[in-house]
Amino acid sequence: MPTDNHLKDAPSRPWTPPADPTGPGGIDFIAVERLLDNDIQPDALSRLELREAAAALYRTGTPVKELARRVDVHEAAAYELLADAGVLPPDQYCTINDCWRARRGHGLCQRHLEWERREVARSEREAKALDLAASGLSPEQISKAVHRSPKWVTGVLSSYATHRDHGAMEIAA
Numbered sequence: 719m720p721t722d723n724h725l726k727d728a729p730s731r732p733w734t735p736p737a738d739p740t741g742p743g744g745i746d747f748i749a750v751e752r753l754l755d756n757d758i759q760p761d762a763l764s765r766l767e768l769r770e771a772a773a774a775l776y777r778t779g780t781p782v783k784e785l786a787r788r789v790d791v792h793e794a795a796a797y798e799l800l801a802d803a804g805v806l807p808p809d810q811y812c813t814i815n816d817c818w819r820a821r822r823g824h825g826l827c828q829r830h831l832e833w834e835r836r837e838v839a840r841s842e843r844e845a846k847a848l849d850l851a852a853s854g855l856s857p858e859q860i861s862k863a864v865h866r867s868p869k870w871v872t873g874v875l876s877s878y879a880t881h882r883d884h885g886a887m888e889i890a891a
Contacts, residue, residue: 745770753789760790765799772796773803794822847874 743766750770752758760768768789775785786796797820800806804818812819812827819827826834843864850860857871864871 750774760788769799769803772799773805776800776803776805794820794828797821844874844878847871848878851875 744764745766746763747770749758749763750767753760753763753767753771754774760771763771768791772785772789775788776782780788782796782800783793785800786793789796789799791799797806797810801811801818801820806820810821811817812821812830813825814827814830817827817830819829822828823831824834843866847860847864847866850863851857851871855863857868857875860871861868
C-alpha cells in the first residue's frame with residue numbers, strides 16, 4: 719500500500735494548471751505541466767503552450783536565461799514569449815505607443831529598433847548625397863559614393879529641391 723511519504727520529497731510545482739486541460743486557443747495545459755515537470759521536450763509544444771510555460775516559470779522567479787534553456791529558445795525569444803504573455807514589468811516593453819513587444823535596445827522592440835536604424839542610415843545617405851551634389855559632383859559620381867543607383871540620387875535631389883522651393887514659397891507668402 720503506497721504512502722504519502724513520497725510527496726514530501728517532490729518538488730513544489732511552479733503553477734497549478736486550470737481544471738480544463740485544454741484552454742482558450744487550444745492550449746494543452748497538461749502538456750505545459752509536463753514540460754514544467756521535465757516529462758516532455760519543448761519541441762512537442764506549440765508557441766502558445768511555450769508562452770504559458772515561460773510565463774509560469776517567470777512568475778516563480780526563474781531567471782530568463784534559465785527559462786530560455788528550459789523552453790529551448792534563444793534568450794531574446796524568451797523575452798518575446800514573456801511579452802506576449804503580458805508578464806514583463808512595464809519598463810521592459812517597447813516605448814512606442816501600443817506596441818507591447820519586449821524591449822531590445824534604446825527602449826524599442828526589435829522591429830522598431832531596426833526601423834529607427836534604417837531611418838538614420840537613410841538620412842545619413844541623403845545628407846551625404848546632398849553634400850556631394852553641393853560640391854558639384856554628377857548624379858553618377860554621387861551614386862557610386864553613396865552606393866545607390868543614379869535614379870535614387872536623382873530622386874533625392876529632386877525631392878530636396880521641391881521641399882526647398884516649397885519652403886521658399888511659404889516664406890515669401
